[in-house]
Amino acid sequence: MSEVIRLENVWVKYGDIVVLEDINLSIYEYDFLGIIGPNGGGKTTLLKVILGLIKPTRGKVTVLGDTPEESRRYVGYVPQVTLFDREFPATVLDVVLMGRLGRKGILGRYGKEDLKVAYEALESVEMLELKDRRVGELSGGQLQRVLLARALVTDPKILLLDEPTASVDEPTKTNLYELLKKINNKVTIVLVSHDMGVISSYVEKIACLNRRLFYHGSPEMEGRAVEETYQCPIYLIAHGFPHRVLKKHKRSK
Amino acid sequence: MILWEALQYEFMRNALLAGILASIACGIVGALVVVRKMSMISGGISHAAFGGIGLGYLLGFDPLYGALAFTTASAVIMGFIRERMGISEDSAIGIIWVTGMSLGVILIGLSPGYAPDLFSYLFGSILAVPSSDLIVMAVLDAVILVVVYFLYEEFLAVSFDEDFAKASGVPTERVYLILLSLVALTVVILIRVVGVILVIAMLTVPAVTAWQFSRRLNEIMLLSSILSIIFTVEGLWLSYIFNIPSGATIVLVSVVTFLLASALKKIF
Numbered sequence: 281m282s283e284v285i286r287l288e289n290v291w292v293k294y295g296d297i298v299v300l301e302d303i304n305l306s307i308y309e310y311d312f313l314g315i316i317g318p319n320g321g322g323k324t325t326l327l328k329v330i331l332g333l334i335k336p337t338r339g340k341v342t343v344l345g346d347t348p349e350e351s352r353r354y355v356g357y358v359p360q361v362t363l364f365d366r367e368f369p370a371t372v373l374d375v376v377l378m379g380r381l382g383r384k385g386i387l388g389r390y391g392k393e394d395l396k397v398a399y400e401a402l403e404s405v406e407m408l409e410l411k412d413r414r415v416g417e418l419s420g421g422q423l424q425r426v427l428l429a430r431a432l433v434t435d436p437k438i439l440l441l442d443e444p445t446a447s448v449d450e451p452t453k454t455n456l457y458e459l460l461k462k463i464n465n466k467v468t469i470v471l472v473s474h475d476m477g478v479i480s481s482y483v484e485k486i487a488c489l490n491r492r493l494f495y496h497g498s499p500e501m502e503g504r505a506v507e508e509t510y511q512c513p514i515y516l517i518a519h520g521f522p523h524r525v526l527k528k529h530k531r532s533k
Numbered sequence: 534m535i536l537w538e539a540l541q542y543e544f545m546r547n548a549l550l551a552g553i554l555a556s557i558a559c560g561i562v563g564a565l566v567v568v569r570k571m572s573m574i575s576g577g578i579s580h581a582a583f584g585g586i587g588l589g590y591l592l593g594f595d596p597l598y599g600a601l602a603f604t605t606a607s608a609v610i611m612g613f614i615r616e617r618m619g620i621s622e623d624s625a626i627g628i629i630w631v632t633g634m635s636l637g638v639i640l641i642g643l644s645p646g647y648a649p650d651l652f653s654y655l656f657g658s659i660l661a662v663p664s665s666d667l668i669v670m671a672v673l674d675a676v677i678l679v680v681v682y683f684l685y686e687e688f689l690a691v692s693f694d695e696d697f698a699k700a701s702g703v704p705t706e707r708v709y710l711i712l713l714s715l716v717a718l719t720v721v722i723l724i725r726v727v728g729v730i731l732v733i734a735m736l737t738v739p740a741v742t743a744w745q746f747s748r749r750l751n752e753i754m755l756l757s758s759i760l761s762i763i764f765t766v767e768g769l770w771l772s773y774i775f776n777i778p779s780g781a782t783i784v785l786v787s788v789v790t791f792l793l794a795s796a797l798k799k800i801f
Contacts, residue, residue, distance in 0.1 A: 363694075
């Protein structure tokens, strides 16, 4: 299997604050990688480094054998839902079409092909019926699906998802992962989340990130790695209270 | 009735035409400004215009051209500060805002004689718009319409999610710079109507009012242009009847309508 993303000794600093420290990571074609870690652990930064939105202070990033900027158009990005202005004046279809912007050229307009692809993507995430709905009227889970559709219309080889299960209820969560599983047949998926309860049952490989990347391999919860990431005892996780892990971690600071 | 009577005068017809031309610009660009949350940047750019007005006085050319040069320059500087320098956008706005105003005051002070229509640049004088200015306004309107026609999708995407737009290959820095330049043009158009100090009102109030009743960006653009025409005519009419300053009246009419609309929206 070929390597699609490679990070070598990547450091990111904001001023004096080290956000990512000496990250080494290889991701292979059709991987389904889950990266877990506490809030503020650098998960979003890592995705943005892979997208070329943030330049590493040190180290080398290779995506599909090229620089992140060059490979951007093969990478689909699903940012965190919570970042959006819910009053924003755009419909579901408007938002999904944004995924086609890079293709139409700056002065061009959307064509029939763009619409067709957008409809197909909305169909695949079961949101076609709501295509004329204003995005602000959607639930968190629905907006998540719309953002996923927007990433899919770019026809990506790699899909990056940031906290896709935040603000989503349990049944929707399961649906979302089933959908990702299907997409994974053709697309490499990297997903970051602090919610490892769900992550572990669907992803094939798991890594832990808290400034440093601790572990990378199959998802049998490797106690020591998780412990080091969250800096708290493993039994909390084994008992199935992933959120308590976070609370514990904050208190210990 | 009184309005028709008033329209027999050329200055009234010019005022109405100026109001309509300004409304087209401030409806379209105002929609982009509020959706992108850049009303303070617009405030900075509009106050910077005063420096150019002062330069016009000093060197004896139409102050409106000076304003155009200064707003465009400050738009470009603002864009670069955001992308390249370590200063926060907020501070940059403050600095550009006061630099433009102070330069204006000094340049006017250096100009020989008394500056007769200075007040009209500060607070607008829609009743004294010469026909030559109407042509400038119409040309700027046309530029704005063409640019927004071609870049509508980019503006929408960049306002909604800049990271994603960048990641999917939109030259976001250039798009932002163009957007700032549109604000610069609109400010020049609006100076005649409400003046440097109140420009920010016309860029925000009609658009925010329209936003409450729109689902899409293009609906906000259309509705806020229409609202802005109504506000201008209404303000003009009231100022004519009561013999009060027109620019400030137009702004207050807009604000009152906005408050009423918000209250209605809450109730229903």
